[in-house]
Amino acid sequence: MEAIFVKSSTNSYHITVGKRVRNNLNRYLTKDYSSILIVTDENVAALYLEDIIKNFPEKPVFKSIVPAGEQSKNIETFYQLQTDAIQFGLDRESLIIALGGGVVGDLAGFAAATFMRGIDYIQIPTTVLAHDSSVGGKVAINHELGKNLIGNFYPPQAVVYDTDTLQSLNEREMRSGYAELIKEALIADKSFFDMLLQTDIYSLDSNELQTHLKLGIKIKAQIVEEDEKESGVRKHLNLGHTLGHALESELGYGSLTHGEAVAIGLLFSLHVSEQALTANVPFNALRLWLEKNRYPLDNFEYHTEQLISRMKADKKSVKSKIQMVLLKETAFPVVKELEDAEVTEYLHSFIVRMIGK
Incomplete structure (x- = not known):
């Protein structure tokens, strides 16, 4: 304990x-x-x-x-x-x-x-x-x-x-939870992220699970102590949530679990990080891990205009500008304000990358 x-x-x-x-x-x-x-x-x-x-x-x-x-x-x-x-x-x-x-x-x-x-x-x-x-x-x-x-x-x-x-817990609930652990690792701890990439989340023993949970909780607790009301570094915990929340509300709550939507949002954040920051981020490694752990990544339709409207209505937006958490590299997050036209372009290229449409 x-x-x-x-x-x-x-x-x-x-x-x-x-x-x-x-x-x-x-x-x-x-x-x-x-x-x-x-x-x-x-x-x-x-x-x-x-x-x-x-x-x-x-x-x-x-x-x-x-x-x-x-x-x-x-x-x-x-x-x-x-x-x-x-x-x-x-x-x-x-x-x-x-x-x-x-x-x-x-x-x-x-x-x-x-x-x-x-x-x-x-x-x-x-x-x-x-x-x-x-x-x-x-x-x-x-x-x-x-x-x-x-x-x-x-x-x-x-x-x-x-x-x-x-x-x-069933498989879907395990997937949902581990998306948030991956997020915490991506924003704060590269060694934890590398550890998770070696993990099959459906064959964990209890000690592995406790180790992962404690590492994730400590990251969250440290950030919350530093910025309780989300005026600064706590915003970094929203990595993957801009598109993730938009997908949840657009598809109907429950169509994707929160973590399943965040997993897609994480990939999108890494995709935008590559495009907007020319960042060296582990998009391919994360996508492969998500596919191996059976996350649903491409079995639904992306509606670009509706998703952008949802993202602009998100509580993280400021003056109807979309704010996204991006990575300069693993464990180095930044917040960037994006224009609608930029997000539209990034969404289109992301959809092509993900499902070839």
Whole structure:
């Protein structure tokens, strides 16, 4: 078991990574809470909800179970969580527990950030992808016109990451999570990136998985501490997300997982880095790794004009200008503002490179 410490402007918190840590939650709570609301989805509830409830035999514990999938990260589900919290009698001394992947973490965290102007919450991630989303305090819901456009910066009181829960993940969830690990390696650690390129993500042992997760979390935590509100270096964590978010919203949330969309976005970012910066970046090596690990890269249509509109509506855009994170080389990211015409050209050449159209 290892604990990683994160400092934020409002509170500092520990990220605990280890086996069976979900069974000893009281040691990670900083307060004696009046009541607890566990937010999870229908898939995770069947596997781990009772384990979490057993931690609090003397507390009023309530549960809200949302449908699994990105489609739940919407205003209707958010409103239902607020209704549940009111009807269950939660108060300002209550705690929300986000038990699940990135969708549940973002949704429950945003509910905690806004209920009674903000109550405490903790993250209990159950996916590889959530190693990234559970750290740093970004909480949000989607709008049909763009991903994560409604949200806040609101750090948790703790992140308790039980790696035993990852044993239940399917191939698609593993792909989704490892895209974010690849992103973290690309922006900060070339040796970690080289390590991942030697990895078959479907035949990992538990020690390899824990090593990768801890390296990714430490990169994320260091960047978040340096730039909590994304005014500087935290923007680098958006590598691959400009096109990735646009694909998610354009194709319909859930058509691609977040990580699958980010994987395509990473390739696009490296493609643009080559074109715009004449950078020496590992496009071919990354593409080969993604293909070997069965990422969907070319089984859907790219609609250039719609994607550019989505990218301009993204929260990372400034004055309707598309901002992209690019690489001068591995572990040397930069932010570049691009004109529509440039992005159109880069998208066309990327599509030709990817699918020959």
